[in-house]
Structure formats: structure tokens, C-alpha cells
Amino acid sequence: MSLYQLQKFLYVLNRDEAAQRKYHSDIDAFIGEFDLTDEEANALREGDIGLLYVLGVNGQILMHYAALLGIEWFDYLDMMREGIEKHGPVRAGVYTMTGGGASFTEEEKNR
Amino acid sequence: MSLVYAGALSHAPGITGRAHLCENTARRDEFLAALDRQRQDIEDSGAEALIVVAAEHFANFFMNNMPAYCIGIGDTYEGPIEDPEWLRIERTKIPGAPDLATRLTREIMQTVDVAYAEEWKFDHGIMVPLNFLTPKYDLPIIPVNINCQGPPLTPLHRAWVFGEALRRACDSVPEKLALVATGGVSHWPATPDSGKINETWDRQFLGQLTRLEKDKLLSYSDEETYAQAGQGGFEIRTYIAAAVAAGGQGHLQFYTAELPIFAVGVTVMKFDIDTAA
Numbered sequence: 001m002s003l004y005q006l007q008k009f010l011y012v013l014n015r016d017e018a019a020q021r022k023y024h025s026d027i028d029a030f031i032g033e034f035d036l037t038d039e040e041a042n043a044l045r046e047g048d049i050g051l052l053y054v055l056g057v058n059g060q061i062l063m064h065y066a067a068l069l070g071i072e073w074f075d076y077l078d079m080m081r082e083g084i085e086k087h088g089p090v091r092a093g094v095y096t097m098t099g100g101g102a103s104f105t106e107e108e109k110n111r
Numbered sequence: 112m113s114l115v116y117a118g119a120l121s122h123a124p125g126i127t128g129r130a131h132l133c134e135n136t137a138r139r140d141e142f143l144a145a146l147d148r149q150r151q152d153i154e155d156s157g158a159e160a161l162i163v164v165a166a167e168h169f170a171n172f173f174m175n176n177m178p179a180y181c182i183g184i185g186d187t188y189e190g191p192i193e194d195p196e197w198l199r200i201e202r203t204k205i206p207g208a209p210d211l212a213t214r215l216t217r218e219i220m221q222t223v224d225v226a227y228a229e230e231w232k233f234d235h236g237i238m239v240p241l242n243f244l245t246p247k248y249d250l251p252i253i254p255v256n257i258n259c260q261g262p263p264l265t266p267l268h269r270a271w272v273f274g275e276a277l278r279r280a281c282d283s284v285p286e287k288l289a290l291v292a293t294g295g296v297s298h299w300p301a302t303p304d305s306g307k308i309n310e311t312w313d314r315q316f317l318g319q320l321t322r323l324e325k326d327k328l329l330s331y332s333d334e335e336t337y338a339q340a341g342q343g344g345f346e347i348r349t350y351i352a353a354a355v356a357a358g359g360q361g362h363l364q365f366y367t368a369e370l371p372i373f374a375v376g377v378t379v380m381k382f383d384i385d386t387a388a
Contacts, residue, residue, distance in 0.1 A: 004174060011173045014170070015171075053303075058169065059342075060168035063124075064193055064234075077303055080303040094342055104306030105371045107129075107133065
């Protein structure tokens, strides 16, 4: 578990256009710059929002990453819920007490 | 006395990014009208710069070197850091006020060890408010950040002292200054519980804030806030700082829990400036 490194990867990616170019052109080299577990590296390679959430990535970092990947808002929420269903509760970080999530908007229910 | 306006408003990215999905358009339009009144109030105040007390979201500050408090003294800023199409705000440059901000920083430092930054990329926490309050980006901005995201967080009683320091700094310069806090009351932003709002908690806190009830405002523990108001509730630090800087009666100009698509209890406030302080 290296949540700090995992979040650092996303923090750098979210704010740095050069990092974004590297991410798209050679993701393995970019991943190699951080001390990540295989599970974390694979989650990043696959853009696995659900697993990244369960690993403890702060939503304010994860939300921006999802936007960078072009993921629509309600799909982003679904991915986190599916991650909890598949991998269990959030393992680290500030969300370890957060529930599994429900739909709180009519817009989402009506889509 | 150079603080000529003080207020607070919500900054959630959904306010611009998901406005087109909102089904309760009547409430949304009431909110937009309240924001436009706030813009007009700031313009009418004659403010020469706008201090934005924000709670940024890992756009500039990270756990490698996290300041509890930081003030921007840069010439210019840029934003939004997010995908402009996602936030529905075009990327732009925003003027700073380096000389003025440096003088404010020197005065704040008399009581608070504030960090400073000449580089600052604005995220939705500042860009959404500016989109409504200074839509032409023609008013110099002085960004201020309170870490409300990466615990350990500054205690509420230090946010109170920071608000006092902000006011003292504003009073020490001849320029007319407006100040807004941006943040949220209860919300669970960017999590699977996004859209959840605790209206009872919100109204209790906001009522205490309008009356500047120090003992009650400083009694919230982070554990209680997290349980009742989510991680987003940590952002009450910005509201407390602004209310203290103003020092007078607060006015809740708009509040609704009926826009959960914005993922926050939506708030617009104004604070009277206490000139007797």
C-alpha cells in the first residue's frame, strides 16, 4: 500500500500538461517514476476508478482524473459504487468511514 | 477601514459543469439570481481587488508540503486546472495584485505563519465563484487557501485567528477590498455519496455563523463534522474566517438543499462589516 505515491501520480497528472502527454505516450515509463504496487500500477493502466477509490484516492483527485479520462459524471459515481461492490470497503485515506453510496439526485434516477 | 464587502458562496464544480443536467430549474435560477446580486454588491462596493478565501482541491498543494494557510502574491494566475469542457468554464488568465497581496501577507504574518505563493493554478474552488462574480476577469484577485482537504487540518480556532488577521491586514492598506469565502456546508463531494446533503446541520451551522457565535462555531470536531456533514464539511473553515474578518451580522441570502445535482447545500451569504472593531 503506497497511497501517498498513488495520489502523487494523479496529482502530478491532473495539473501538468507535460505529464499528461507522457501519460498518453508512455504510461509505463510514467508509472515507473513512482513507487507503486502492482495493484496500484494496474489500476492506473486500466483507469480503474472503482479500484482507485477503494485504494483510498481522495475524490477531489479522482474526480479530476475521471474528467481527464472523459468519464461522464454519473458513470464516475457508478464506477466507485461498483468498485466497493467488487473490492470491498475503502481501505485507506479519509473515506474509510464512507458508505457504499446511493443515488441522491432525481437527475441520476431519471437518466 | 478598507474592507468594503464580505460574503460567502458555494463553489461546487457541478454548479457550472452540471447546470445543464439540473431539473429543478426554478431553484437553480433563484440561485443564479442571488449570485448576480452578489456580483452587483461587489461592484457597487468599489472594491479594487477581491480576496477569495478558498479550500482548493489538490491543484497546487499536496501532502508533500501542505500549508495550513497560503496567500497568492503572483502577477497572474490561470485556471481552471480541470478539463474546461468538463467544468464548462474556459481556461483563462486572471490578474493578481502582487504588491497589495505582499503587504497583506506581511501584516497577516504578525499573528499567523501564512505561506505564500507566486504560482497558483485555480481549480473549480475559485473558478466557479469568479465565473459569476467577476465574469470578465477584470478585477485583481488575491487567492487565499485554507487546507480543508488533506488531514491533519488546521483547528477551527486557528481559522478564527486567521480571519482576525485577514481583517487587520485589510485595515492596514488604503485600497478598497472585497472578500468572499468559497466552500460548502454539508456535502460528500466526488464520492459515491455525492448529492447527499444534511439540511438540518447546514441550517444550524449557518445560523450560528450569521450570529458569529464563537463558542458554538468552534465546538465542531472534525469527527463530528465528517459524520454529519461529510468530508466537504471541513470547508466551514473558509466561512468562519470570512465571517470573523467581517465581524458583523451575517445574512443568508440563499440556501437550498433542493439542488443535489450540484452536490452541496447551495449557499450565498453576505456579512456586515463591523466598523467598531
